[in-house]
Amino acid sequence: MGYDLAAISNLLTQGLKAFESVADATALEELRREYLGGKGHVKAILGGIKDVPKEQRGEYGKAANVLNARITEAFQAAQARVGSTAAARPGIDLTKPGKRREIGHAHIITQTIEEIVEIFQRIGFSQVEGPEVEDEFHNFDALNIPAGHPAREEADNFYLQLNAPDWEAKPVPMLLRSQTSTIQIRTMESRKPPVRVIAPGRVYRPDTVDATHHFMFHQIEGLAIAEDLHFGDLKAVLELFVREYFGPETRMRFRPHYFPFTEPSAEVDIDCQMFKHLKKPWLEVLGCGMVDPNVLQAVGYDPEKYTGFAFGMGVERIAMLKHRIGDIRHFTTNDMRFLGQF
Numbered sequence: 001m002g003y004d005l006a007a008i009s010n011l012l013t014q015g016l017k018a019f020e021s022v023a024d025a026t027a028l029e030e031l032r033r034e035y036l037g038g039k040g041h042v043k044a045i046l047g048g049i050k051d052v053p054k055e056q057r058g059e060y061g062k063a064a065n066v067l068n069a070r071i072t073e074a075f076q077a078a079q080a081r082v083g084s085t086a087a088a089r090p091g092i093d094l095t096k097p098g099k100r101r102e103i104g105h106a107h108i109i110t111q112t113i114e115e116i117v118e119i120f121q122r123i124g125f126s127q128v129e130g131p132e133v134e135d136e137f138h139n140f141d142a143l144n145i146p147a148g149h150p151a152r153e154e155a156d157n158f159y160l161q162l163n164a165p166d167w168e169a170k171p172v173p174m175l176l177r178s179q180t181s182t183i184q185i186r187t188m189e190s191r192k193p194p195v196r197v198i199a200p201g202r203v204y205r206p207d208t209v210d211a212t213h214h215f216m217f218h219q220i221e222g223l224a225i226a227e228d229l230h231f232g233d234l235k236a237v238l239e240l241f242v243r244e245y246f247g248p249e250t251r252m253r254f255r256p257h258y259f260p261f262t263e264p265s266a267e268v269d270i271d272c273q274m275f276k277h278l279k280k281p282w283l284e285v286l287g288c289g290m291v292d293p294n295v296l297q298a299v300g301y302d303p304e305k306y307t308g309f310a311f312g313m314g315v316e317r318i319a320m321l322k323h324r325i326g327d328i329r330h331f332t333t334n335d336m337r338f339l340g341q342f
């Protein structure tokens, strides 16, 4: 373009017109780049001043500076009229609140299990687990639930159809465990006394789903075996647990009950501040008892030498009581409005 004064004049006319008629911020940004950008017309003109022969340089430089000033003014005026691109680019609204990043956390059932297990760990119980697919020996026989016992009914359990070739030859009935008591057996089979374990896990029963029943739920099982354990030890352990978990004022009572794998057996009811809103003085929270000698025998422990106690509780039930949850189905529907509360 050199030092063509006419070119500067044309550029000024065109530029002013363009800035005056620009309609939106995106188009304005394009114009700004075309005229005022690092590689724009105005920069090129200003940069050309030094190449103009001395005699004409004054006049040319003046025209170039006027061009720069007026185009800059026109740009500012246009900007005031249509706004700046950053604020008005389609899809971007700087006044909107930012995106909140969801920070995940453990499910309320996991939290409940961890809190309960931790209390027992403090007094020497170690955490163990067991398989969810079990044989009848671990789910029933070894727990003193013999063939023909109603708890073994087809309709009360999820028996599995295992069709693998090696199963066909000698089919072994398998089922989804209906209680975590199976872990008592598995633990005793693999350890010598003394034993002190706490075992959380999923259990399965073909119950019709409603507000308080589900085909899958969680239990926490406890087992202690040693040479001289008695009912007083069971009571001390459970008393510590209920006071730690439900509050120091909690009262506890044993109500005689029947479980095949313990003798004597009891259910534990508690009375605590936490459940005042339920207006029921005693609420059942777990089952327990002294391990039946038949169970010790089934795993090869000498019932003349060893005694022990066991207990089991339903995690969903405890979480529902503690957090005033009205429907067990909330735990498995993955509704963030529910899960986010815990």
Ligand code: DAH
Binding pocket: 178, 179, 180, 181, 221, 222, 259, 262, 286, 287, 288, 289, 310, 311, 312, 313
């Ligand atoms: N397995 C029992 C149930 O599913 C709960 C239970 C009761 C576990 C007494 C125990 C126990 O270890 O001693 O209903």
